[in-house]
Amino acid sequence: MSVAGDNTTESAAQPKPAATVLLLRDDPAPPPGRAPLQVFLQRRVKQMAFAGGMTVFPGGSVDPSDVPDAERWAGPDPTEWAELIGVTPEVAGQAVSAAVREVFEETGVLLAGPPGGEPGSLTAQAPLWRKQLTEHTLSLAQVLVDSGYVLRSDLLRTWAHWVTPPQEGRRYDTIFFVAGMPAGQEADAHTTEAVEATWWYPEDALAAFDTGEMTLMPPTLLSLRDLSAFSTTAEALAGCAGRDMTPVHPKFRKDDAGVRYVILPDGSEHQFAPARSA
Numbered sequence: 001m002s003v004a005g006d007n008t009t010e011s012a013a014q015p016k017p018a019a020t021v022l023l024l025r026d027d028p029a030p031p032p033g034r035a036p037l038q039v040f041l042q043r044r045v046k047q048m049a050f051a052g053g054m055t056v057f058p059g060g061s062v063d064p065s066d067v068p069d070a071e072r073w074a075g076p077d078p079t080e081w082a083e084l085i086g087v088t089p090e091v092a093g094q095a096v097s098a099a100v101r102e103v104f105e106e107t108g109v110l111l112a113g114p115p116g117g118e119p120g121s122l123t124a125q126a127p128l129w130r131k132q133l134t135e136h137t138l139s140l141a142q143v144l145v146d147s148g149y150v151l152r153s154d155l156l157r158t159w160a161h162w163v164t165p166p167q168e169g170r171r172y173d174t175i176f177f178v179a180g181m182p183a184g185q186e187a188d189a190h191t192t193e194a195v196e197a198t199w200w201y202p203e204d205a206l207a208a209f210d211t212g213e214m215t216l217m218p219p220t221l222l223s224l225r226d227l228s229a230f231s232t233t234a235e236a237l238a239g240c241a242g243r244d245m246t247p248v249h250p251k252f253r254k255d256d257a258g259v260r261y262v263i264l265p266d267g268s269e270h271q272f273a274p275a276r277s278a
Helices: 078-085 089-107 126-134 140-147 202-210 218-227 233-239
Strands: 002-004 016-026 037-044 059-061 150-152 156-163 172-180 194-200 251-254 260-263 269-273
Touching: 016 089, 016 218, 016 233, 037 202, 037 218, 037 233, 059 089, 059 172, 078 089, 078 156, 089 126, 089 140, 089 150, 089 156, 089 172, 126 140, 140 150, 156 218, 172 218, 172 233, 194 202, 202 218, 218 269
Parallel strands: 016 172
Antiparallel strands: 002 251, 016 037, 016 059, 037 194, 156 172, 251 260, 260 269
């Protein structure tokens, strides 16, 4: 058996700030007896440098352009988010901005809208904004100015905070958020980063993981397990209150059969990958 620790070394890569969003909806026509809560998942392109081929929530690295604009912001401000997350206002504001930008880029869902109004359906300009954001020729701040929208930080909730261990080549310091689907919008799979993307019942995704049909990283796996305790989006959003935002610095171990486990700070172990075939 081998155990990988989380001791930092001089050669360890510094974790990049990142944001991930568990985008939720209630299935409009769930099967009889099935709770309607669903979460949007994407299976990443195998060639991706990080988490290639794995199924993930929308998200990505914080971009230098992810600078909050107080005039185009509605809901808790960066100082309030900083208190919830346990980081500086600068880091919190960038994480919220990155979360909104990444969700728009990867799913077409924009967590923004007219001042004093709900997000609602997007204008005909939205596909162009999305394309320009993806190409880095436009910033989220410019999208908000051009559209007259304000970023709706009140649509987000805090969920978790994970930091990739030092022994990994690519490291991220990731804030996980939760958001419900805005009425009048649809999430899609129009992103070059994923080969497929759709809505999943958490328990179905967990079943696909158990059978080996779906590969998940530990934060995704454990988040899906937590989500499966809720029946509706409203329940899940309410359940975010009081969640522990202490950064999780996981360790990993592999047993004699090659089965891999993640070890959390509380000492609990969770299998996240079967033995690799020879």
